[in-house]
Amino acid sequence: MNLEEVFSGTPVFTVPTLRERLETKKFSGNSDTNTERDEHE
Amino acid sequence: MLKFSITRASLDSGSVEWTWTGHEWRHGASRIEPYEHPGICHEMITDGTAVAVISTERGRGTDAIPGRPPPVRLAPDAYRARLRAACHGALDWTAVELTPRTATVRAGAWAVAPLYLASDNGKLDGSWDLADLRGHCRAGALVDREVARVLRLQHRYTHDTLWEGVHRLTERSTASWTADGLALAYPPGAPHTEPRALRPGADVLDAYEQLLAQAITRRHFIADHSAVELSGGMDSANVAAGLTEPDRPDITAAAMLLDGEAREQQIRRRKEMISAFGIARDVCTDVMAHLPLNPAGRRANGQAVSPYDDPWTEAEEVMMRALTRAGMWWSFGGTGGDELTSLRDDERPPAGEVPTPGPWTGQRTLAVVDHINDGIAPSAVLYDSTLLAFACRTPQFMRNGLWPVSPLADPELIRFAEWLPRPWREHKALNRLRLVRLGLSPEAVHAPTPENFVHAMNAAMRRYVVPFLESMVREGSVLIDAGFVDGSGLAKTVDSEFLKGPHGEMDRTLFHIASTEIGLRGMSGVGE
Structure with missing residues (x-):
């Protein structure tokens, strides 16, 4: 699949900072307690 | 994908000594056991000096490798090419390479199956099942920052486990075991990207x-x-x-x-x-x-x-x-x-503050709350x-x-x-x-109507978890004895949870105190 047919512009790749990584908070899985971890951070 | 125990002696002897027993490769006291599943391929290859076991998720259209023969002898160039190709696979993989002085363990980017490693007494042990390494897990040698992460629900992807000397081989990491001991190295951070505009009419x-x-x-x-x-x-x-x-x-x-x-x-x-x-x-x-x-x-x-x-x-x-x-x-x-x-990060409102530590938080946990992000894996x-x-x-x-x-x-x-x-x-x-x-x-x-486990976890807290926490206060616990959980603070917390009615919202975050305590008791030699 050629994604250049879907998107325009030039892609920018960077190594995420620690903060950006921690902001990806949602956690996969079936746990209510995992959901609460999201709220904690 | 693999369970293994490698002795120093087997590193220094020839690769031809490895034999297939029917469910694992053996060489003296050393063993490497692959996870038998039709979706996973395993092979042992050698160039005459080095020997490697490669375990990979089986790609579509890939033939299963029949049987588990003794090491397949390859020319040095072919051996290196095969190992290199396996380590660039698009699916999950794990590779263990044994040379006369070093055992090297590498993980792929997927890390679907975790791999835990520990070494002592001239032996390197590894397994996707942490319970296999419980001989290395000592209640008297806990990693403070990892215990704090788990108790405070600030989980981090890292080489740390709760126990000193027991490590998780994170994605793309390399572990080297030599006469000097076991050393793990992280890879460079992986790049990610950001939103682009859609082309007109793009589906x-x-x-x-x-x-x-x-x-x-x-x-x-x-x-x-x-x-x-x-x-x-x-x-x-x-x-x-x-x-x-x-x-x-x-x-x-x-x-x-x-x-x-x-x-x-x-x-x-x-x-x-x-x-x-x-x-x-x-x-x-x-x-x-x-x-x-x-x-x-x-x-x-x-x-x-x-x-x-x-x-x-x-x-x-x-x-x-x-x-x-x-x-x-x-x-x-x-x-x-x-x-x-x-x-x-730039698309959502600012995150809330990490909550104030609960009254159950012990001094040893409080001492490392500023070190939660130390030593974590790169992107x-x-x-x-x-x-x-x-x-x-x-x-x-x-x-x-x-x-x-x-x-x-x-x-x-x-x-x-x-x-x-x-x-x-x-x-x-x-x-x-x-x-x-x-x-x-x-x-x-x-x-x-939101479909989640809140109702079930509230019920579990009332029936089983809070009574277990009360037993920790009454009978003693690894976490309290070690100072990670404050006994009197936990007693107050438990009392207030007991006062909640049958339909009250329980503090479900307390579940992790119980699951960590049970994990430590079951996996560690308590009191060692």
Whole structure:
């Protein structure tokens, strides 16, 4: 699949900072307690 | 994918000494045991000096490697080329290479199966099942920052485990074991990308369907031995829709059924999805019958349960055994879906503050709260939270003879979703719009009543978890004795939880104190 047919512009790749990584908070899985971890951070 | 125990003596002798016994390679006291599954390939190769075991997820159209012969002798160039190719595979892989002075263990970017490592007394032990390393787990040698992460729900993807000397080989990491000991090295941080504009007329849903189909069929699986965990959520529903093609009419669905007001809705929505997708059969487990810490479950009956296991491990065990009895070998699921459609840091409101430590927090935990992020892994190819979810659930699948497949964690889908403009990711619009296009009803696409485990966890807290915490205060505990949990503070917390009525909202975050304590007791030599 050629994604250049879907998107325009030039892609920018960077190594995420620690903060950006921690902001990806949602956690996969079936746990209510995992959901609460999201709220904690 | 591998369990092994390597002695120093076997490193220094010839590669021809390794033999296949029927379920593992052996050389003296050393052993390497692959995970036997039709979706996983294993081989042992040698160039006459070095010997390597490569374990890989089996790609589509790839022949299974028949039998487990003694090391396949290759010319040095061919040996290096084979090892290099395996270490650049698109699916999950683990490689162990033994040379006269060094054992080197490498993990791929997927890290679906975790690998825990420990060494002492001239021996390197490794396993995807942490319980196999419990001889190395000492209650008197805990890693303070990792205990604090687990207790404070600030989980991090890292080489750390709760025990000193026991390490998790994180994605793309390399472990080297020499006469000087065991050393783990992180890889460089993996780049990610940011949203782009869509071309006029671009069909985003068509692109999503194609990439999801590619992610599903990238690996070998047999449809009538495959199940999909169809909870009713958007992620697993999209995986199920992609999995159930007309030429795959024999897919099985599985789920843990909720309780409370969402139960009837979940049953109704799943029934519609199962009918719409053409799923052949359904295996359901009633979560209320198998609550966390219930007396018949894994945690309460004395098994060595990893503190990293899923909070719902008791119910999952019942569900996985049912799938195995039904002849399932693969279990597809929606892990990675939350991350796929998550908003970026600059797309959401500022995060709230980390809450003030509860009264149960011990001095030893308080002393390291500023060191939670020390020593964590660099940016991963997948997302940290997906990798933590794998580490949390995969060993249980494997103990039950299953292999979990998470197409939504596929790196090409991640890149696609990172490029999507925000409206496609917000509130899982991508997944919902696809289900709308497939003709699902408004109720199936937007569940009016939230379907989650709050009701079940409240019940588990009242029946089992708070009484267990009370027993920790009364009878003593590893966490209290070590200073990570304050006994009098926990006693006050327990008292206030006991005062809550039968319909009161329990403090469900306290569950992790209990699961960590049980993990430490089962895995460690208490008091050592």
